[in-house]
Amino acid sequence: MKSDDSLRIGGKPWLPPVGTPLGAMHWLRDDLPWVKDYLGLDEIRTCFTPGIAGTMAWGGRIGSKITRAIATARLLPHWRLEDGFLRSVGLGKSGSLPLSIVADDLGLSTDASVASRLERLIIEADDADASLGAGVREAIVHHGLSKYNHLPHDEPKFSGNGKRRVLLVDQVRGDVSVPRSLGSEKSFETMLNDALASGAHCIVRTHPDVIAGYRRGYLIEMASGRPGVTLSAEPVSAAAILKVVDEVWTVASQFGFDALLRGVPVRCYAAPFYSGWGLTEDRMSDTARRTVSRRRTVNRGVDHLAAAAFVHYPIYRNPETWEATDVFQTIDAIVAGRKSL
Numbered sequence: 001m002k003s004d005d006s007l008r009i010g011g012k013p014w015l016p017p018v019g020t021p022l023g024a025m026h027w028l029r030d031d032l033p034w035v036k037d038y039l040g041l042d043e044i045r046t047c048f049t050p051g052i053a054g055t056m057a058w059g060g061r062i063g064s065k066i067t068r069a070i071a072t073a074r075l076l077p078h079w080r081l082e083d084g085f086l087r088s089v090g091l092g093k094s095g096s097l098p099l100s101i102v103a104d105d106l107g108l109s110t111d112a113s114v115a116s117r118l119e120r121l122i123i124e125a126d127d128a129d130a131s132l133g134a135g136v137r138e139a140i141v142h143h144g145l146s147k148y149n150h151l152p153h154d155e156p157k158f159s160g161n162g163k164r165r166v167l168l169v170d171q172v173r174g175d176v177s178v179p180r181s182l183g184s185e186k187s188f189e190t191m192l193n194d195a196l197a198s199g200a201h202c203i204v205r206t207h208p209d210v211i212a213g214y215r216r217g218y219l220i221e222m223a224s225g226r227p228g229v230t231l232s233a234e235p236v237s238a239a240a241i242l243k244v245v246d247e248v249w250t251v252a253s254q255f256g257f258d259a260l261l262r263g264v265p266v267r268c269y270a271a272p273f274y275s276g277w278g279l280t281e282d283r284m285s286d287t288a289r290r291t292v293s294r295r296r297t298v299n300r301g302v303d304h305l306a307a308a309a310f311v312h313y314p315i316y317r318n319p320e321t322w323e324a325t326d327v328f329q330t331i332d333a334i335v336a337g338r339k340s341l
Contacts, residue, residue, distance in 0.1 A: 009039050010315035010324075014105045014117055015079070016053055021045055022079075023052040027063040035081065037322040038101055038315060047071070056081055060108050060176060079103045082110075084314035085254065086140070086330055089149045089337035097319035099330045109313075110252070111180040112271035112292050119273065119295060121312050125304035133307030137261050139331050140310070144239035146258050149334050150341065151237040155244050158230060163201040167241065167259075168192060169250040170206035170219035178218075181252035182288035183270030188218040191249050191269045192226075194283070202229045203245060205255070218251075256280070257309070260302050274305055 009015040016022070023045045028035060035058075036044045047055050047070040054077040057064035064080065071078035083092070084100025092098070107114040125133075140146075144153050158165060168191060171178055178184065195202045202223070210217040210233070223229045232241070238258045242248070248259040249267040256266045257274045268275040271288045278299035282289065316325040318333070325333070 010103065012103070012315070015103055016077075020053045021049070021051060023047040023049050023055045024057060025063050025067050028056070028058050028067075028081075032058060034097055034319065035101075037319075038317055039103070047074075052076065054078060056103065058082070060111065060180065077105065079105055080108050082108065083147070084316070085147055085257070085309050086145065086314070086327065086334070087147045089334055089341070091148055091150065094150075099319065099325070099333060100314040100316045100327075102314050108180065109273045110177040112182045112273075112288060113180070115295055116273070118308060118313050121308035122273075122277065122300055122305055123296075123298060125300060125308055129307035129312075130301055130303040132311055133303035133305070136310045136327055136331075137303055137306040139328065140306075141239075141262055143331060143335050144237055145331065145334055146238040147254055149237070149338055151235050151240075152341075153240045154234075154236050155240045156232060156234045156236055158201070158203060158232075158244060161201060163199065163228075164247070165245045166195050166198070166200040166202055167245040167248045167255075168195055168202055168204045168219060168223075169248065169253040169255045170204055170210065170217040171251060171253055172207055172210065173216045173218060175252075177252045177272070178270065181270040181272050182285065182291060183251040185218055187251045187269040187285070189222060190283070191251065191267075192219060192222050195249060196226065196228060200228075200247075202226075204229060204231050205241065206231060206233050257305075261306065273309075277305065279305070 005011050005013045007017050018040050029044050045052050055067050055071040056079040057067035058081045068078045082102050083098050084102055086100055087098045088096040090096030104117045107116040109116045109118040204219050204223045206217045206220050210220055242262050242264055247265045250256040251270045252272045259266045267281040269283050271284050271292045275282050276292045276296035310327045316330050318325050
């Protein structure tokens with residue numbers, strides 16, 4: 001970090017100086033009031049407040065699009081906020097505040113159609129970053145951590161039929177990371193058909209809400225009743241299930257990144273942020289391949305990605321005190337939090 005970066009929000013050179021007045025729509029101000037504490041702001045102003053130096057929005061749904069349009073009309077910079085890749089013990093829906101967030105000045109990390117700050121950080125990563133990333137990766141793998149960390153590390157039991165076990169990661173319909181990563185329902189259909197044709201034992205990892213009928217997934221309807229397919233919705237951690245499979249095939253899930261960190265081969269049927277660097281077997285559409293190959297022009301190791309995603313990209317804070325923390329302190333906090341489960 002450069003010395004003058006310490007004066008910027010989160011110490012990030014692409015973010016404005018601490019105390020810069022920023023605006024957002026009421027959705028963010030009302031629903032996520034803690035964002036101001038994360039960014040060290042006294043208050044979050046409206047997008048129309050005179051004198052603001054930029055706008056921000058969470059995610060990429062309609063509120064974000066409106067905010068960005070206002071920023072464009074006012075000739076202001078815009079930052080896109082999301083959870084970090086090492087978020088918390090519990091789920092956000094259960095009220096757990098994030099231990100990390102990201103603020104991107106270029107694009108969402110899930111949006112393969114445009115460059116993101118994360119993508120730039122991966123491209124710029126050097127040997128020193130790889131060394132740093134290795135330490136982070138080893139700590140995450142050692143403690144069995146992922147984005148959310150509320151599930152037990154109980155290894156699921158699958159039939160020992162001697163076939164190669166391929167984990168097919170389902171996603172919930174409405175998950176915007178699917179179209180943003182230039183995937184579609186066809187991507188899931190192709191993934192399933194390829195897996196069945198390979199003769200592998202296909203394990204479809206779907207969300208428990210899909211099994212219970214509360215939400216719809218992409219794969220479960222296609223895969224139900226098909227020979228050679230096991231539907232799995234056991235409430236166990238990503239670390240646990242990755243110990244008992246041979247490969248992970250995904251469209252755009254972070255499960256693929258979890259697998260790469262653990263040395264499990266990954267095949268991608270769209271363009272998540274960790275694809276296109278020579279680490280994954282990419283079976284994305286021709287359109288997706290053309291789009292990302294123009295930007296992801298270098299090969300990178302998994303530790304380069306780990307440094308970018310866990311060290312340089314996020315802002316870490318203790319949500320009890322709002323003091324700045326780092327990735328290793330966050331790992332310690334999650335490990336301690338899991339002990340109370």
